[in-house]
Amino acid sequence: MMQQLTADELGRLVASLTRPSVLGEAGALLGCLLAAWLLVRLLRGRAPQPGSIWFGDGVVDGVLFPVAALALALAARWALRDVMPLALMQLAVPVLVSLVVIRLTVRVLRRAFPQSAFVRAVERWVSWVAWLAMVLWVLGVLPLMLAELDAIQWKIGSTRVSLRNLLEGVLAAVVVLVLVLWVSATLEARLLQGATDNLSLRKMAANALRAVLLFVGLMFALSAAGIDLTALGVLGGALGVGIGLGLQKLAANYVSGFVILAERSVRIGDMVRVDNFEGRITDITTRFTLIRALNGREAIVPNEMMVTQRVENSSLADPQVALNTVVQVAYGTDLDALMPRLAAAVAAVPRVLADPGPGVQLSNFAADGLELTVVFWIADADKGTGNVRSDVNLAILRLLGEAGVEIPFPQRVLRRPG
Secondary structure, three states: OHHHHHHHHHHHHHHHHOOOHHHHHHHHHHHHHHHHHHHHHHHHOOOOOOOEOOOEOOOOOOOHHHHHHHHHHHHHHHHHOOOOOOOHHHHHHHHHHHHHHHHHHHHHHHHHOOOOHHHHHHHHHHHHHHHHHHHHHHOOHHHHHHHHHHHOEEEEOOEEEEHHHHHHHHHHHHHHHHHHHHHHHHHHHHHHOOOOOOHHHHHHHHHHHHHHHHHHHHHHHHHHOOOOHHHHHHHHHHHHHHHHHOOHHHHHHHHHHHHHHHHOOOOOOOEEEEOOEEEEEEEEOOOEEEEEOOOOOEEEEEHHHHHHOOOEEOOOOOOOEEEEEEEEEOOOOOHHHHHHHHHHHHHOOOOOOOOOOOEEEEEEEOOOOEEEEEEEEEOOHHHOOHHHHHHHHHHHHHHHHHHOOOOOOOOOOOOOOO
């Protein structure tokens, strides 16, 4: 019977699409699409907005274009309902609805989870479901399927639940969670926009806001799915036991993340050393801290380690960092005249601070010469320390060569037996 209904509906659809009035509908639909494109183009401006949920990377790959096209198509269908028989408009509306659902889901998930492989699988699943639902609706099969699903019921306690209710609840839960992710991603972008010194506090506020919105959205989603929220008391107790036994490390990392952001003991942009790994903090999430070394390597450090272990922070109170280099000169060198010249040569090196200025110390009487330690300060350790130390060594070498000061080195004398 369903096959007969599908064939009849398909036949009526084909017959309606062969009417002469379809050309007028096609012109109206094309005008709606063109008007939607112009509207999005004017709202976006000339400059593209990469990653935007509304506008996408271009003009037609965001959410706003199918939404505007759908609104204009509905208005055109309402205006033409008494003028001509409608066939193409009846087909275009469910297609645009499916496109809106797909674009909204894909854009929000990519914005919230940009590097997740699971999101790509969800995108394909949502696309298939949306297009399949559109085809079934056009063929008239979807209402029959919903009626059959409504007939499949079972009793849970004192409540009768149908398969249709469960599917609609799951769909409503997905919609609610997608909207919550959209709102949280938008608010997080607004909070982090233009942040400089208070970046860590804004990051903490963004993480807390996302957690609260996800919790509220989850409650709405469960309520939409027909789940009694009073039954979550038992689930909450079981979850607490699970966290206490098996998820304590994960919970500790999440709590430590908020502690780090609140105390500001380490901040985004600080140069730190943790577990013999040194680098600059590029991000602090709720679970881990991302540290990028000067050679490009990145370390993912659990937040619990940042709280419980020793962390060397060279940028906490003062971004200035002291470096040193060692050079030997021959015995008999006039150090009273050489040491001020060394300090002046090092002070002329770019990135070396004038206050506090460089200092030269006689640190050791070595076997081959007098050992001098040159101490200097920099304020931009995130740009590297090896390069500025090399510049300082080259400046010292040039000065010693110009002054005719000998740099001693071990020598071996070989004698031929008599």
